[in-house]
Amino acid sequence: MAFPQPRPQAPQLPQHLLRTIDCRQGAVRAVRFNADGNYLLSCGSDKTLKLWSGSKGTLLKTYSGHGYEVLDADSSYDNSQICSCSSDKTVILWDVGSGQVTRKLRGHAGKVSCVQFNEEATVILSGSIDGTVRCWDTRSRRYEPIQILDEARDGISSLKVAQHELLTGSVDGKVRRYDLRMGQLHVDFISSPITCVCFSQDGQCTLSSSLDSTVRLLDKSTGEMLGEYTGHKMKGYKLDCCLSSKDTHVLSCSEDGHVYCWDLVEGSLSLKLPVGKAVVQSLSFHPTETRLLTAMEGRVQVWGAEPEQTDDDDTMAT
Amino acid sequence: MASDSESEEDFVSFGTPLEPLEEDEPLKKPIPLHEQTVKDEKGRYKRFHGAFTGGFSAGYFNTVGSKEGWTPSTFLSSRQQKAEKQHARPEDFMDEEDFSEHGIAPSQITTRQEFSSSCRDETREKARAVNAQNALIPGDTLLEELIAPAKSSMGVELLKRMGWKEGQGLGPRVKRKSRHQQSGDGSGSRVYGCAPPIAGSEDSEDDDDEFAPQDVTFAPKDVTPVDFNPRVGVQGLGYRGLDPGLALLGQGAPEHIDLFKPLSETRTRLFGDAPRGSRRGGVAGQAFGVGALEDDDDEDVYHRDSMSRYDTVLGGEEPGDGLYGWTAPQQYKNRDRSRDVSYVGKILDGFTLAQKPAEEKTIFPPPTLPPDYRPVRRFRVFSLTGASPALAEALRVSRGHMVQDEPQPGGRHQLDSGQRRTLLGEDVLQGPSSVLDLLKPEDRKRLLNLRNSASQPPTTTESKDMQSHAESSSSGPSALSNTASFVLQQQQEDALASWRGVQTSLQIFKPFEKTPSKQARYELYLDRLRQGDKDALEQSLDSGMTEWERSREREEFVRASVLYRPSSSSLSSRFTRAKHQEDEDTVEVPQDQEGDVDDKKAAVKMKMFGKLTRETLEWHPEKLLCKRFNVPDPYPGSALVGLLKVKRDKFSVFNFLTVTETKAPPKSPEPVKKSRWDVSDQKEEKKKDEALSELLSAARHQTETRPDQMSAPAPPAPSSRDQTQTERNQRGQEEEEEEEESRPPMDLFKAIFASSSSSEGDSEEEEEDTKEEEVKPEPQEVNLFNISKVVIPAVTSSSTQNQPTDVVRSQTWTQEEFGPKLPPPSAAWGRGEATPLPREVDKLSRTSNDKKHKSKKQHKHKKDKKKKKHKKHKHKGKPQKKSKEESDSSSGDSDEDGHHGDGQTLADNLLKRLKTMRSAQTR
Numbered sequence A: 001m002a003f004p005q006p007r008p009q010a011p012q013l014p015q016h017l018l019r020t021i022d023c024r025q026g027a028v029r030a031v032r033f034n035a036d037g038n039y040l041l042s043c044g045s046d047k048t049l050k051l052w053s054g055s056k057g058t059l060l061k062t063y064s065g066h067g068y069e070v071l072d073a074d075s076s077y078d079n080s081q082i083c084s085c086s087s088d089k090t091v092i093l094w095d096v097g098s099g100q101v102t103r104k105l106r107g108h109a110g111k112v113s114c115v116q117f118n119e120e121a122t123v124i125l126s127g128s129i130d131g132t133v134r135c136w137d138t139r140s141r142r143y144e145p146i147q148i149l150d151e152a153r154d155g156i157s158s159l160k161v162a163q164h165e166l167l168t169g170s171v172d173g174k175v176r177r178y179d180l181r182m183g184q185l186h187v188d189f190i191s192s193p194i195t196c197v198c199f200s201q202d203g204q205c206t207l208s209s210s211l212d213s214t215v216r217l218l219d220k221s222t223g224e225m226l227g228e229y230t231g232h233k234m235k236g237y238k239l240d241c242c243l244s245s246k247d248t249h250v251l252s253c254s255e256d257g258h259v260y261c262w263d264l265v266e267g268s269l270s271l272k273l274p275v276g277k278a279v280v281q282s283l284s285f286h287p288t289e290t291r292l293l294t295a296m297e298g299r300v301q302v303w304g305a306e307p308e309q310t311d312d313d314d315t316m317a318t
Numbered sequence B: 001m002a003s004d005s006e007s008e009e010d011f012v013s014f015g016t017p018l019e020p021l022e023e024d025e026p027l028k029k030p031i032p033l034h035e036q037t038v039k040d041e042k043g044r045y046k047r048f049h050g051a052f053t054g055g056f057s058a059g060y061f062n063t064v065g066s067k068e069g070w071t072p073s074t075f076l077s078s079r080q081q082k083a084e085k086q087h088a089r090p091e092d093f094m095d096e097e098d099f100s101e102h103g104i105a106p107s108q109i110t111t112r113q114e115f116s117s118s119c120r121d122e123t124r125e126k127a128r129a130v131n132a133q134n135a136l137i138p139g140d141t142l143l144e145e146l147i148a149p150a151k152s153s154m155g156v157e158l159l160k161r162m163g164w165k166e167g168q169g170l171g172p173r174v175k176r177k178s179r180h181q182q183s184g185d186g187s188g189s190r191v192y193g194c195a196p197p198i199a200g201s202e203d204s205e206d207d208d209d210e211f212a213p214q215d216v217t218f219a220p221k222d223v224t225p226v227d228f229n230p231r232v233g234v235q236g237l238g239y240r241g242l243d244p245g246l247a248l249l250g251q252g253a254p255e256h257i258d259l260f261k262p263l264s265e266t267r268t269r270l271f272g273d274a275p276r277g278s279r280r281g282g283v284a285g286q287a288f289g290v291g292a293l294e295d296d297d298d299e300d301v302y303h304r305d306s307m308s309r310y311d312t313v314l315g316g317e318e319p320g321d322g323l324y325g326w327t328a329p330q331q332y333k334n335r336d337r338s339r340d341v342s343y344v345g346k347i348l349d350g351f352t353l354a355q356k357p358a359e360e361k362t363i364f365p366p367p368t369l370p371p372d373y374r375p376v377r378r379f380r381v382f383s384l385t386g387a388s389p390a391l392a393e394a395l396r397v398s399r400g401h402m403v404q405d406e407p408q409p410g411g412r413h414q415l416d417s418g419q420r421r422t423l424l425g426e427d428v429l430q431g432p433s434s435v436l437d438l439l440k441p442e443d444r445k446r447l448l449n450l451r452n453s454a455s456q457p458p459t460t461t462e463s464k465d466m467q468s469h470a471e472s473s474s475s476g477p478s479a480l481s482n483t484a485s486f487v488l489q490q491q492q493e494d495a496l497a498s499w500r501g502v503q504t505s506l507q508i509f510k511p512f513e514k515t516p517s518k519q520a521r522y523e524l525y526l527d528r529l530r531q532g533d534k535d536a537l538e539q540s541l542d543s544g545m546t547e548w549e550r551s552r553e554r555e556e557f558v559r560a561s562v563l564y565r566p567s568s569s570s571l572s573s574r575f576t577r578a579k580h581q582e583d584e585d586t587v588e589v590p591q592d593q594e595g596d597v598d599d600k601k602a603a604v605k606m607k608m609f610g611k612l613t614r615e616t617l618e619w620h621p622e623k624l625l626c627k628r629f630n631v632p633d634p635y636p637g638s639a640l641v642g643l644l645k646v647k648r649d650k651f652s653v654f655n656f657l658t659v660t661e662t663k664a665p666p667k668s669p670e671p672v673k674k675s676r677w678d679v680s681d682q683k684e685e686k687k688k689d690e691a692l693s694e695l696l697s698a699a700r701h702q703t704e705t706r707p708d709q710m711s712a713p714a715p716p717a718p719s720s721r722d723q724t725q726t727e728r729n730q731r732g733q734e735e736e737e738e739e740e741e742s743r744p745p746m747d748l749f750k751a752i753f754a755s756s757s758s759s760e761g762d763s764e765e766e767e768e769d770t771k772e773e774e775v776k777p778e779p780q781e782v783n784l785f786n787i788s789k790v791v792i793p794a795v796t797s798s799s800t801q802n803q804p805t806d807v808v809r810s811q812t813w814t815q816e817e818f819g820p821k822l823p824p825p826s827a828a829w830g831r832g833e834a835t836p837l838p839r840e841v842d843k844l845s846r847t848s849n850d851k852k853h854k855s856k857k858q859h860k861h862k863k864d865k866k867k868k869k870h871k872k873h874k875h876k877g878k879p880q881k882k883s884k885e886e887s888d889s890s891s892g893d894s895d896e897d898g899h900h901g902d903g904q905t906l907a908d909n910l911l912k913r914l915k916t917m918r919s920a921q922t923r
Helices: B002-008 B122-136 B140-147 B156-159 B175-187 B199-211 B244-249 B264-270 B328-334 B337-342 B387-402 B417-424 B443-453 B462-476 B477-499 B518-532 B536-540 B549-564 B567-572 B597-605 B623-628 B681-684 B694-704 B718-740 B748-760 B765-775 B776-787 B802-815 B829-836 B836-860 B867-874 B884-888 B890-923
Strands: A016-022 A030-033 A039-044 A048-053 A057-063 A070-075 A081-086 A090-095 A101-106 A112-119 A125-126 A133-137 A145-148 A156-162 A163-169 A174-179 A186-189 A195-199 A205-212 A214-221 A225-230 A241-243 A249-253 A258-263 A268-272 A279-285 A291-296 A301-302 B586-590 B614-620 B643-648
Touching: A030 A301, A039 A070, A048 A070, A048 A081, A070 B643, A081 A112, A081 B614, A090 A125, A101 B443, A112 A156, A125 A156, A125 B462, A133 B623, A145 B802, A156 B836, A174 A195, A195 A241, A225 A249, A225 A258, A249 A279, A258 A279, A258 B536, A291 B549, B140 B244, B443 B549, B462 B597, B477 B549, B518 B536, B518 B549
Parallel strands: A030 A070, A030 A279, A070 A112, A156 A195
Antiparallel strands: A016 A301, A030 A039, A039 A048, A048 A057, A070 A081, A081 A090, A090 A101, A112 A125, A125 A133, A133 A145, A156 A163, A163 A174, A163 A195, A174 A186, A186 B614, A195 A205, A205 A214, A214 A225, A241 A249, A249 A258, A258 A268, A279 A291, A291 A301, B586 B643
């Protein structure tokens, strides 16, 4: 980086549809990259969790064992384990190779809406609409959570872990950041119910989308707002948002069938990716490359920054 | 006879003469050999062994063995066991019975001579000598004393050095005279136990009395200790062997044997005094018969003892009347005959009159009753001053059945508390003076009636009441509205009665705090009530409101005023307020519930994120969690986990929103309040009025005033979406209004909550059903409280899109209580097919079929869903429009559509604008 690189432009946005995967598992509630981005996980409303090859889009494994629709999933850093959560109030730890249930963690009083491994996959953190985050120990045989974080006044809609920090977004309109190292809880009040929270890749910012159709970028340490991204529609559904792999762009699902992509610094809409007519429910950005996963209804679409430029006008059909 | 005796004396005969042989007696047969046996001294047969030896049996049948056989002694090497070398003495091989033959004394452990007699205690010896007088051979100790060498101990030596002489007593020298006198007294006294036997010794001094000079003192007489030697003989108690005194001196046996002074006589004799009685020769005693020298033959030689000679009772002689033991000896002895004389009655034999007369119990006579006394207790419950005159009169009358007139207010006990208060000069307490004052007049009347009817047969008024009640109940639903209004009327009167004349306006509960204008109206109403205004309600209502709203508000106000009426105020005057408010209405809650949401909200509105919206709290992670995260425990010493606890208001729903593992999934705080979710402005209603800064308050003012002004929506929302925003706001406000007005009372909430939670607990897995149950209470509520809200779906379009949308509908419906909904699985089906992505058309169509199939299946589960719900949303194809507001408000439908259209056009506009923006940026 001897000289400042030119500002990332359109080519670096995942605006080209590479593949569409019909998951055949009902509505895809969430789609996730694995830790290195080579595989995809799709959570279906037909109680299954599917593992796909990222490059070819072939089905590798189907994990069935949940009692109701799967809402979220995460893979461990070493790709050996998958955790998933479901409306059946359970969190399941899967063995990737065998597809067997390693552990079924019960304890939540309601739908478990989000789940996440910590970095070493020693703890599973799950957030539920019962307003609690439960920290499950994967190392011991205990079936009780290590700790229950019941500070939220309403359901937990989203949850992210970065190193020693835990970020939760709750329907009570607050973003809570639990700092384990400092032993502190930072609560940022964002009035509107939070649908999704993210850490930025550099770990300095938090991104939170809320039901007032706004995505906000907050400074992690002070809570000041660094950016506000609007234009999309997020009124009633729990939709995802994320940051691009290089923290250059903010992406959010929208209820109008598009994925909105804003420039992080300027806050201007840089791309409005038409995914379909229905609600774009989930999206996931590749951890390193410019690759995006979107989930709409029963399909998962893989978007990439392909060299051949597609026409914006074409995709932006009303 | 005398010659005979003399002739006999001439022959001396030796030996035993044979018995005279009688001729005709047959000769004795010689004893055969086998009958000639030899027996030893123990009567055992002895057998002869051997012809020559003539010896008797030796050993075991003339063997050296034994019954068990001969066992040679085992060889013992003397080298090792030299110490055990035994020196056999001749006695070892001899029988015990042979010892005496060979002059061998039986060996016993005895005191050796030099030890036994070396240290002779003189007094001891003397005592033994004295006691030895009882022995059969008297005087042997004396002999021993004579022979034994005099050896004195060190103590004796010392005493001798000090001038003591043998035979003297120890102690200061005394005059003879006093001692003599003392002895004279002592002879009469009876001494029991171990008292020193002094009698004899004193007697022995009698001869000194004649020449006792006045100034000569003498050493005290030596004291002879008692010689305690155990009785070893087989004789009985009181046996005396040969009493030398008796035997030799011829004294007759005493009439009475004194067991406790057995030695006195002998002692006197021992110490050399002359026997008093006549001296008689011969030996007398039990062991001996009458000696040859005994001259009187008629003396009782053989001792015949009789129990009469022994004392059977300790103590003195009993009097002869045989009454001894009936009463105490003392009283028996010194009884006073004079009392007996004075006693006229017959004294029982063996009884005497008591010494002290028994204490007489004084019994007081019962008090004489006043002539007008009636044994009836009067209860003075009421002070007649405070009660209504009618009641007082009634009470007086009722009491008058028993009492003719009022008791005179004379006695202290007849004063009631009020009278005593006036006497004491205390202030009159505020408030009612009796319980009856707290009752309403009609209640009081009823009470009176009850009182009266206790004696009378049931009055007709009651039956009339019953009749009317029955009538009203039987009149059916048509009368319901009438009764409802009647109830309202009743309540109103109640409220009026209770509020009238209440001066204190402070500390009134504010039920409508959320809407200041309503609260103001309510307070106005209360004010009028206080003034006793009959139609306070109508006047205080806002005339600008619709009839329906007014009727609702009327109802609410009346209910509130009855609920929170100052009935406590009449009582409260009796109590003083606690100095320290009990914090019973606070509860320990996590710290993060602190904070003013209001200011934060305002800050959010102003987009002033940062300090205002940020809250940093101390949070204690579990140790294990830190370990798993590879992070040191930030609070190593603390056992706390989670947030610090602070005290908070107890009456918050959130405080009780703790979820246990087994419990049914909890709902978000107010499930019925649907708009919590997507209408962010909703929360503003909960705020307290506290300003952080001018800026904030201004901002808040902007947001708070909105709900009250129906017409003017707030103008927020910058940039492109302001149009939609305003629309949304407007709609949100409307909802808020309705929401608030239709807020049912708390018990209804409870009912809803309870039912839903229980039903959920039953079947958690079948979410469809439970969800339905959860939803059910809502229409009910609508019926009860908000008639306008009852949704009658008018749209009855039957399209092919029916089922998918139904599914969608149901799903969104089931989820809407809990947070951001999940998008429908195949929401935009109809639309999606029409405009799929170009490349994916074929795929999509295929999947769409699957989808449809699936959704149909799903729909089967939800068949029992309410029809109106289905129908209401049938005409809508857009899933993203399924927000909650639609479900509740019928007006929302049209709104929704319009909004949707706007949204579409808006989006287009927006896109165009954005495009231009982008192009402008890139270039």
